[in-house]
Amino acid sequence: MPEASSSPQILISEVGPRDGLQSVSAIMPLEARKAWVAAEAAAGVREIEVGSFVPAKVIPQMAGTAELVAYAREIPDLTVAALVPNLRGAQDAIEAGAHKISIPFSVSETHSLKNVRRTHDQMIEQVRAIAELVAQQPEEQRPHFEAGLSTAFGCTLEGPVSDDLVVRSAERLIEAGCAEVGLSDTTGYANPAQVRRLIRKVRAAVGDDKLTGVHLHNTRGVGLANALAALDEGITTLDSSLGGLGGCPFAPGASGNIVTEDLVFMLEAMGYDTGIDIPALMKVRDVVRDALPDEPLYGFIPDAGLPLGFAHA
Amino acid sequence: MPEASSSPQILISEVGPRDGLQSVSAIMPLEARKAWVAAEAAAGVREIEVGSFVPAKVIPQMAGTAELVAYAREIPDLTVAALVPNLRGAQDAIEAGAHKISIPFSVSETHSLKNVRRTHDQMIEQVRAIAELVAQQPEEQRPHFEAGLSTAFGCTLEGPVSDDLVVRSAERLIEAGCAEVGLSDTTGYANPAQVRRLIRKVRAAVGDDKLTGVHLHNTRGVGLANALAALDEGITTLDSSLGGLGGCPFAPGASGNIVTEDLVFMLEAMGYDTGIDIPALMKVRDVVRDALPDEPLYGFIPDAGLPLGFAHA
Numbered sequence: 026m027p028e029a030s031s032s033p034q035i036l037i038s039e040v041g042p043r044d045g046l047q048s049v050s051a052i053m054p055l056e057a058r059k060a061w062v063a064a065e066a067a068a069g070v071r072e073i074e075v076g077s078f079v080p081a082k083v084i085p086q087m088a089g090t091a092e093l094v095a096y097a098r099e100i101p102d103l104t105v106a107a108l109v110p111n112l113r114g115a116q117d118a119i120e121a122g123a124h125k126i127s128i129p130f131s132v133s134e135t136h137s138l139k140n141v142r143r144t145h146d147q148m149i150e151q152v153r154a155i156a157e158l159v160a161q162q163p164e165e166q167r168p169h170f171e172a173g174l175s176t177a178f179g180c181t182l183e184g185p186v187s188d189d190l191v192v193r194s195a196e197r198l199i200e201a202g203c204a205e206v207g208l209s210d211t212t213g214y215a216n217p218a219q220v221r222r223l224i225r226k227v228r229a230a231v232g233d234d235k236l237t238g239v240h241l242h243n244t245r246g247v248g249l250a251n252a253l254a255a256l257d258e259g260i261t262t263l264d265s266s267l268g269g270l271g272g273c274p275f276a277p278g279a280s281g282n283i284v285t286e287d288l289v290f291m292l293e294a295m296g297y298d299t300g301i302d303i304p305a306l307m308k309v310r311d312v313v314r315d316a317l318p319d320e321p322l323y324g325f326i327p328d329a330g331l332p333l334g335f336a337h338a
Numbered sequence: 339m340p341e342a343s344s345s346p347q348i349l350i351s352e353v354g355p356r357d358g359l360q361s362v363s364a365i366m367p368l369e370a371r372k373a374w375v376a377a378e379a380a381a382g383v384r385e386i387e388v389g390s391f392v393p394a395k396v397i398p399q400m401a402g403t404a405e406l407v408a409y410a411r412e413i414p415d416l417t418v419a420a421l422v423p424n425l426r427g428a429q430d431a432i433e434a435g436a437h438k439i440s441i442p443f444s445v446s447e448t449h450s451l452k453n454v455r456r457t458h459d460q461m462i463e464q465v466r467a468i469a470e471l472v473a474q475q476p477e478e479q480r481p482h483f484e485a486g487l488s489t490a491f492g493c494t495l496e497g498p499v500s501d502d503l504v505v506r507s508a509e510r511l512i513e514a515g516c517a518e519v520g521l522s523d524t525t526g527y528a529n530p531a532q533v534r535r536l537i538r539k540v541r542a543a544v545g546d547d548k549l550t551g552v553h554l555h556n557t558r559g560v561g562l563a564n565a566l567a568a569l570d571e572g573i574t575t576l577d578s579s580l581g582g583l584g585g586c587p588f589a590p591g592a593s594g595n596i597v598t599e600d601l602v603f604m605l606e607a608m609g610y611d612t613g614i615d616i617p618a619l620m621k622v623r624d625v626v627r628d629a630l631p632d633e634p635l636y637g638f639i640p641d642a643g644l645p646l647g648f649a650h651a
Binding site for chain 2: 185243252253257326329333
């Protein structure tokens with residue numbers, strides 16, 4: 026192994042243990058969730074969104090996330106991320122020791138009301154309260170606080186979402202105290218031209234360093250083309266899900282995060298450095314399959330295999 | 339409908355009736371092949387590779403291609419393309435009246451020997467003889483003559499294929515009399531960085547106007563990302579197959595052309611003008627399904643549907 030790589034580094038943020046598990050009806054036991062996180066970190070994944078801090082009666086699949094965060098924190102060099110829907114969730118996540126917390130902000134207000142039963146103004150209040158709580162933490166346990174602009178590329182309830190509303194939402198979230206915003210194609214509506222355009226517009230409004238990641242779905246088959254468009258714009262963090270597990274339970278018909286295995290293949294083939302060992306990553310599927318035998322796992326690379334003589338470009 | 343569009347036009351070249359049908363073991367009756375071609379042209383597809391001119395004892399699925407070419411020629415505004423493996427096939431294709439003929443040239447000589455049992459030198463001889471035959475035709479029935487650089491992105495038998503060999507092959511083919519070359523990801527090995535690099539290198543060697551089309555597969559999930567990379571380089575013709583039917587029967591493990599339905603969605607969403615009506619295109623699947631009930635048809639758009647409020651960008 027070379028001591029240092031000159032290839033540009035891309036951070037894959039695995040969201041399967043959160044976005045994947047909360048979308049399937051079966052409940053994965055906590056021990057299996059731990060095994061999944063451990064195996065994927067061992068394959069070289071450096072950031073994992075391990076769960077969300079929601080009441081177990083609302084999303085029982087996410088019960089025990091605090092214990093999972095505490096477990097994952099012990100894994101060296103792993104950034105432990107968690108989703109928080111509100112201030113209460115943020116309090117729990119910080120207490121558990123999450124390195125990074127993300128709150129979803131639905132640019133489509135209809136989707137926001139359906140998903141978290143809050144208006145935009147109410148969400149901004151939550152964000153402001155969380156930002157204050159984060160700022161009060163001693164530096165060594167202060168999490169990175171992000172907001173994800175859900176339905177940024179269109180909404181299954183409202184239809185098209187205006188670029189201006191995405192930009193204004195990003196500005197409000199940064200003003201309310203988020204360190205960063207991300208663009209989320211919650212509904213799988215995005216196309217590469219739109220990805221490029223929205224990244225440029227949001228960055229122009231809030232600064233390049235305040236938009237470094239995107240969350241893409243492959244619902245309409247263009248997920249990796251959208252990822253390529255985002256890379257071209259200088260995005261350095263891409264969310265994906267092992268086996269494509271997951272989607273959004275409150276966006277009807279929308280399913281399918283981009284598949285981590287396929288994304289890592291594309292990036293490594295192009296000469297990016299993800300730090301991830303593809304054969305080891307493939308074996309993580311067994312952990313998920315053993316715990317959720319009835320859930321289909323997706324991915325082209327697992328079916329087709331790597332090209333003959335494949336090597337990091 | 340607006341009288342003229344200011345959107346950049348992209349030509350989708352449907353290859354399902356050739357690449358698709360020769361890859362499946364079932365034989366589609368000639369009448370169904372005609373119905374497929376007619377329905378897809380009616381949906382706005384302006385170029386269709388309707389078949390290949392090979393002996394029916396080698397590929398029985400392609401029997402009757404001459405009659406199909408004659409039928410398709412009567413469809414207004416449709417470019418009727420055919421694949422020819424050699425001089426004999428070219429003679430038959432010209433006699434049948436094909437507007438465009440393509441010969442596959444495997445950059446991997448191992449693949450060439452396996453696929454058409456000819457060395458590179460022998461293939462160049464065929465190309466030279468076909469070019470002479472084409473030149474002898476009266477102008478009104480002279481077909482456009484292309485060569486497809488098969489296995490340009492890697493070979494399932496040889497592994498990596500060098501860029502230099504692709505460039506030298508392109509130069510030899512143009513020198514031998516092809517009007518144009520295309521890059522073919524026969525094996526589904528390509529990645530977007532390689533697509534960009536090879537297009538630039540080949541164009542630098544033979545001229546931009548001598549490489550305007552690429553033939554991509556989605557075997558490893560990155561087919562549409564590769565298409566995006568090709569568009570960025572100025573490629574204006576993209577091959578694809580309805581329902582993703584097809585692949586290469588002599589490249590083990592390689593399957594799956596990019597899906598016409600998904601490609602058209604991506605292009606139209608990005609603001610390109612393909613001239614294709616997506617709902618009409620979707621209905622063409624019924625024609626194929628009725629004639630080949632046991633063949634799986636792929637595609638994300640057929641499963642997920644168009645985004646709510648979708649309109650040509």
